[in-house]
Amino acid sequence: MTAVSRRTTVCVVGGVNVDLVVRVPTLPSPGETVSGGAFTQSVGGKAANQAVAAQRLGALAHLVASVGDDAFGDLALAALRGEGVDVSRVRVRLGVATGVALICVDDAGENSIAVAPGANDLLDALPDDTTHFDATLCLLEAPDAVLIDTARRALGLLVLNAAPARAIPEELLSRTDVLIANEGEHAAIEHQLADFTGIVIVTLGSKGAIAQQRGVTLARATPPAVRALDSVGAGDAFCGCLVVDLARGLPIAEALERACVAGALATTALGAQSALPRADAVTALWRSSGSG
Template sequence: MQEKIVVVGSSNTDMVLKTSRFPFPGETILGGEFFIFQGGKGANQAVAAARLGGQVHFICKVGNDSFGQSAREHYLNEGIAIEGISQSAHLPTGIAVITVNAAGENSIIVASGANAQLDVEDLVNQEQILRDSSWIITQLESPLPVVSYLASYAHQQSKRLILNPAPAQTLPPEIYKDLFLITPNESETKQLTGVEVVDEASAKVACAVLKNYGVKHVIITLGSKGAFLSCNEFEGLIPAPLVTAVDTTAAGDIFNGALVVGLSENMDWPSAVVFACRAAALSVTRMGAQTSAPTREEISDTI
């Protein structure tokens, strides 16, 4: 039986510019194609989960503007429940300016806008949505008090909380013990643990540090190499399918959205990570964030 998922996080409008290379400081260069997509780490993960069949509620904050209205309509069309979306009276919907070079690498600047006003009161107002869920997933584009509240709430209500600690920042030590799972990438792992992940041995050391903090399970995402899983039943590298990347903007978000769907369907840990790696691998072959999120049929047919 599939369990309900709540995604708490950011909703942005992504403005994506393709370029042959990134400019140096003070340099102006001509770009290529320009796109506008729905984005935000929370929104990306919500859409990824919904497209793969997850029962998803999204809690976020948008502005009283056209970007915010477009976002609501978009999430409804994706099959996401939007009762948890609130509106800022003063700040605009968040935006992200993304440049993508010829190698598919990206550089991102985010203006948080209304996302910065998501607060504990918003979560209290949506307590019934949280109570009805089995899985909660959040990121660090939301204010830290929101993450701290979710950690405490998950512990008190026996919910399974997944933290995708992106963008990287230092976390209050008390958060870790209430996390069911943490999913940093290599750079986030180094900031959280001081360990530079360069191979399986160093990944194992980093996982041990995070578990010593109190986290129950750890997955370190390793880009094209796959993901390192450390749980009670398994510890080791799960490789990703080989693909040609054109845009890696949302790979981590697609991974996390797919992962929570797999876990909500009671897949075992390695199977859920394989499922997430396949979804992320397919996503990097396409432009955009949410537009790159695959359906279940696409994963089965393509990879």
Template sequence: MRITVVGSINLDFVATAPRLPRAGETVTGATLARHPGGKGANQALAAQRLGAEVCMIGRVGRDGMAEEAMTLLLADDVDVGGVVTDATAPTGVALIAVDPEGENQIVVAAGANHSAMPEQLPARIETPLILQLELPIETVEAAAGRATEFVCVNLAPAAAVSDQLLRRADLLVVNETEAEFYGDLLHQGGGRVVVTLGARGAVMYQRGAEIARATPPKVKAVDATGAGDCFVGAICVALLEGMEPEAALRFACAAGAIAATRPGAQPSMPTRDEVESLIS
């Protein structure tokens, strides 16, 4: 299948520390790594590695970080023809702190992502579409409005969105914190809603009623960064392939679990064979 992802592209600076700092505290003894990231690019790479052919639409700066941020998309043959270079804004950056249990804190400087306007989008998007909220809301809503096929919206990070976007989505994906932010708004449309529960798995709803639930395999988490994005790419691939809701949740939970066992967002994305081996 072919999938279009409209979303963010970042370079992640990841500090793995003995523990996460409290407000106003400095924690020493960390190690630093740099990885390609951004929720949009993460989800695009996840879907590509799990069997889709993905077209990425996004924006990077005209700087040295852009090439680094695009490294794995290019290496895995994601179509980046829709990625525009911004002459005035830098490539987006995420500053991430990770503790030994894989928990993280993330601060994002959007950079060129914030300059991705609706004018950059094609007039019609005639493939299944994956969206998140790291681009301007008007761009996300315009993309959904131009889509003619399945639309998945990962409502992260939580932000105010139009009722029209919520109704247009065939699939909404949120974590527990985001689910609390949106409340009953999640269930006002006719599409499916998935709430991810971390190590406890995920639940799928339709019109407010639970229709499926799954738990992930037991793994040793190293870095949860990107695990949720991996889940989004995986659940879309699974549903678009025709898997039943429970099987699709199991597949996506397994993919996210594998991602959590490896450092970095994009470097952690599993292949189809790895996921199928884990759930077989």
């Protein structure tokens, strides 16, 4: 049986939050109070979002994370199960709060985010069965020891989303096949990449993304024009789509194009997880935009 004749398996390691979102005309400056509009509450966290993205794109997504034994933790697990994500490796921490993200989204779809990590910081030992996946996607939301242990165990493709921006443990970096970072994250770690032999994907917002290896450009892609409402889930849609397609064996140029399409589609609806696109929508827009 080949990888394309069965559902691709993806393990995502990182954080789970509950997102508390307020829409505002403009993002507040320091010391400024801005009167907003609608308030929404939903499940987020980069790892949780990217697991849902992978699941909606046809993969079997497994999440390794930690939540608290509170109402937000119950909400998060129920929502992830509802999406079909395997949460059997999500630990529930007694007496600890689930992570929370406070998000402001302006009328242009731009956002600012503050996070209280809560139980995310307490993720420690990995379950034994975190080895045999087609791809493992790590995020810097998780503690270094967990990320390094994950990298040592991973037998398939190992992808690192360098978010949030911080230094990357050298052993983790040395074992990484593909690194994904936005421009700010890339600038923060560029000094670490001099000897990195894997593929570096830099996302450029509305300008698309570029793939490089040892300073050589492998591919560039730009997203199709869409009416953007909310950019909060775009990066997670991009990462989820890219990892699934690379794990399926798609060429880097094609995977990059499709990831840009997924990211663009995620901006056309409000919210993070609620806006993540499904495989048929990505393929349809990818083909209609002249790429497929």
